[in-house]
Amino acid sequence: MTRSSLNMPTAVFSGPDHAAEVAKQRLSGRFDVLTVRPEPEDLLSAFRHCTVFIDASMKVPINADDIAAAEQLALIITATTGATHIDQAALASRGIPLKTLKGQTEFLRGITPAAELSWALVLACARHLRSAIGHVHSGQWERTQFPGLMLKGRSIGLIGMGRIGGWMARYAEAFGMTVNYHDPHATEVPANANAMSLESLVENSDVVSIHVHVDDSTRGMVNAGLLQRFKMGAVFINTARSELTDEVALVDGLESGRLSSVGTDVLIHEPDPEKSPLWRYARDHENVVITPHIGGFCPDAVDHVVAFTCDRILQHFDDLKS
Numbered sequence: 675m676t677r678s679s680l681n682m683p684t685a686v687f688s689g690p691d692h693a694a695e696v697a698k699q700r701l702s703g704r705f706d707v708l709t710v711r712p713e714p715e716d717l718l719s720a721f722r723h724c725t726v727f728i729d730a731s732m733k734v735p736i737n738a739d740d741i742a743a744a745e746q747l748a749l750i751i752t753a754t755t756g757a758t759h760i761d762q763a764a765l766a767s768r769g770i771p772l773k774t775l776k777g778q779t780e781f782l783r784g785i786t787p788a789a790e791l792s793w794a795l796v797l798a799c800a801r802h803l804r805s806a807i808g809h810v811h812s813g814q815w816e817r818t819q820f821p822g823l824m825l826k827g828r829s830i831g832l833i834g835m836g837r838i839g840g841w842m843a844r845y846a847e848a849f850g851m852t853v854n855y856h857d858p859h860a861t862e863v864p865a866n867a868n869a870m871s872l873e874s875l876v877e878n879s880d881v882v883s884i885h886v887h888v889d890d891s892t893r894g895m896v897n898a899g900l901l902q903r904f905k906m907g908a909v910f911i912n913t914a915r916s917e918l919t920d921e922v923a924l925v926d927g928l929e930s931g932r933l934s935s936v937g938t939d940v941l942i943h944e945p946d947p948e949k950s951p952l953w954r955y956a957r958d959h960e961n962v963v964i965t966p967h968i969g970g971f972c973p974d975a976v977d978h979v980v981a982f983t984c985d986r987i988l989q990h991f992d993d994l995k996s
Contacts, residue, residue: 689730698982738764788969789841795937805960826850829878835860835884883911898923913939
């Protein structure tokens with residue numbers, strides 16, 4: 675736990691060390707920046723005394739009791755588009771704003787790591803990379819065990835045509851794929867994308883990738899009923915949020931062959947993967963590729979996002995003075 679200066683309002687920062695340095699530089703002279711490890715015992719102890727909480731880790735849930743104990747808290751801001759790990763109702767009851775990157779369209783347009791990881795998972799699933807790499811590491815060399823899915827001429831269905839969905843459509847075009855999408859709120863759609871209902875999309879797509887925010891209309895949208903309508907042997911990708919899916923239904927889909935593979939960067943109960951049905955299935959089945967919520971975690975991108983986030987903090991408090 676480190677801090678930069680004294681006798682100023684405290685901004686608690688949870689995230690990588692390199693980004694903490696960016697926060698200290700950006701907020702120098704206005705806030706005492708206290709950096710904490712993204713572990714409950716460290717973060718929550720510091721959180722009780724902060725004016726601003728900057729979350730660039732998303733590892734520690736912030737519940738109503740934590741918020742009630744933070745008497746000086748005036749703002750929570752995240753370096754992410756979502757913040758389902760924070761009790762937003764408790765914040766609202768005290769009139770404390772929560773700022774995320776959601777809606778920061780112009781800034782986010784140039785931040786591509788999450789889309790790049792999404793496409794990496796498409797390729798990993800299509801070419802059985804997890805099992806093929808393990809096969810070679812065990813000293814074997816038999817390519818016929820890993821028949822790949824040629825993406826050219828196949829179709830990808832994108833649930834959500836926002837920033838990341840748009841990049842996925844561009845990548846798919848480069849690979850010679852047909853692009854289907856479902857997003858009633860889409861405003862900028864690549865010319866190669868075909869609008870469909872959600873049901874038609876999953877029925878007509880070899881790969882389905884989800885890129886939407888979690889709210890009451892999207893929570894649990896990839897459920898057992900929808901999965902029954904997927905093309906037999908489809909690939910499913912999720913780098914958005916685990917709350918969008920029913921993990922038990924995903925496992926059922928894998929066991930039945932409805933899904934040939936799943937690539938995901940998110941799990942329910944993260945960061946405790948052992949509570950996840952999908953993780954438990956993946957221990958004995960190599961057609962699931964799981965990464966530890968690394969979608970946006972490229973140091974150059976994180977530093978850029980944290981700098982932007984700190985500028986928003988300064989603007990927020992400047993606006994309160996005016």
